[in-house]
Amino acid sequence: MIADRINRMEVSKTMMISAEAKKLKAAGADVINLGMGELDFNTPHNIKEAGKLAIDENKTRYTMNVGTVELRTAIASKLKRDNHLEYPLKNIIVTNGAKQAVFNAIMTLVNPGEEVIFSSPYWVSYPAMVSMAQGKSVVIETNIENGFKFTAKQLEDIATPKSKALIFCNPSNPTGSGYNKDELAELAEVIEKKNLYVISDDIYEKLVFDDYKFYNLATVKPSVKDRIVVVNGVSKAYSMTGWRIGYAAANDDIINGMNKIQSHTTSHASAISQEAAIEALSGPQFMIEEMLVELKARRDYLYNELTSIDGIKCYKPQGAFYLFPDISSLLNRQIGDVKFETSMDLAMYLLQEVHVAVVPGSAFGSEGHIRISYSTSMENLKEVMYRLKKAFAKLS
Ligand SMILES: Cc1ncc(COP(=O)(O)O)c(C=O)c1O
Known part of the structure; x- marks a missing residue:
């Protein structure tokens, strides 16, 4: 059955x-x-208040499927401010949590039988999502000795003509390891050479310690920007897991594909949560x-x-x-x-x-x-x- x-x-x-x-x-x-x-x-007080105000002001109807103009504007400003990445609003989609952004990106990019590369230990949902798209998960193993990070050489060795995408979680769940700028630059070279798309899961971007500095691959090497789906959200950085707001930024074809899937499945993310997310991204960050x-x-x-x-x-x-x-x-x-x-x-x-x-x-x-x-x-x-x-x- x-x-x-x-x-x-x-x-x-x-x-x-x-x-x-x-x-x-x-x-x-x-x-x-x-x-x-x-x-x-x-969730910080000012963000909760923005959610309450949205209800009081009756911002409770359908929004655009890709998310409101105001939230996508806030996301575009965030990507410019924090990541030096510029995206017009048409290249940004708001999703029901970062999880839906990852899923919709996989469904948009991966044909049955195509390979999707990611490293282990991996976030539990990656293999399940690849399987739903009838793709083939290809896993690069990492361990404590290499700081749970894979190298450009490992990526180059494992990628085949059937490899369509890399899912790149940085900093990683479950290890918390983060790649430095040089490592990212080396990976970006291989990504370009091997013609890979990258679903860059940046959800832990803000939760970093000591002198670690987060970069997106596209920030380090702008020539790969068109291959990258930047995935992020407000769940972790602003303690907003239950509000269900994530987002993705990518090229026209990818965002249009993700929008198609979303329009026939979940539609847009909660109108109220979208209002709260504007405050999260644009309000005080202390x-x-x-x-x-x-x-x-x-x-x-x-x-x-x-x-x-x-x-x-x-x-x-x-x-x-x-x-x-x-x-x-x-x-x-x-x-x-x-x-x-x-x-x-x-x-x-x-x-x-x-x-x-x-x-x-x-x-x-x-x-x-x-x-x-x-x-x-x-x-x-x-x-x-x-x-x-x-x-x-x-x-x-
Ligand atoms: C690596 C990773 N990506 C994405 C998500 C999903 O985040 P969200 O709650 O915004 O869907 C999580 C949540 O645990 C995660 O650990």
Whole structure:
């Protein structure tokens, strides 16, 4: 009965963990959930007010399918201000979250059988989306030693005449690693040479630490701009995950294609959320700085604690709000007769034993790791480390 495209899709491992976490919580357990892909901060006050005003002013009807002129103007200004990229409004589309922008871009670009390249560990939705488009996922593996980044040479070696696009997530979910300007310039050379389109998932652009500086590939090498679909949104930078506003900027054909898909499926993004997003992009930006101070303190605390545990290796990320420690030395250990062989086994054990929910690395195509989101208070993180150490110590 069910179509092949659905049967091809894996059941989400994150869903399995969160279902179990919910069950435990309902039974009264004090579960700390570090599996979340969203920040724990509230949407800033001025942005919420803009949303309320939109309702009061009856901005509650259909908008243009591609998004309002006002929001696309704000997006164009943002891209110019932050990324030195100039796009006319016709080359910008507003979507229901960045997720829809990635999906619509894949559906617009990829024919059945064409290859889409991305690196592992990857964001869980990329392979599922490529599969829905009947494309073929081609994965470049990265690891802690190379900072979870692939090189221009690796891209050149893996690209074939069937390769249509690269999905490039920078900074990355789940590793938080970020590419520097030189690395981007080298990748851009290969992208041009191999005739690839790039879906550039920039959703974590603003959540970066230390002296890391974010660049889009098109900023570094303007000659590839026509090949790039810039994907971004307000979900992460402004704690607006529930408002569902993302956007894409690209050449005419790509934006027209994405618009066609959107016009026959979801139509435009929420009119009210679009008004709030104008305030997010054009209003004061200092809240991001405040958020980053807190996030950096959490990252440093968790990184120092995790790496002080014997056998755990961890990459110190440049961005996002995740750590992706290598826990392979804790696998194949046991308690009594129960052996924990995979990252999923370990994640389930941590949930059941000490009520800490994390995501197994296998969900991101990278066994031997877990993803820990530090989107929770420092107080909770201290409690988490106490519990994790207790759980790890029991494994022999
Ligand atoms: C890498 C990456 N891209 C896109 C998204 C989707 O963002 P949005 O909530 O705006 O759809 C996420 C959300 O977790 C993400 O991690």
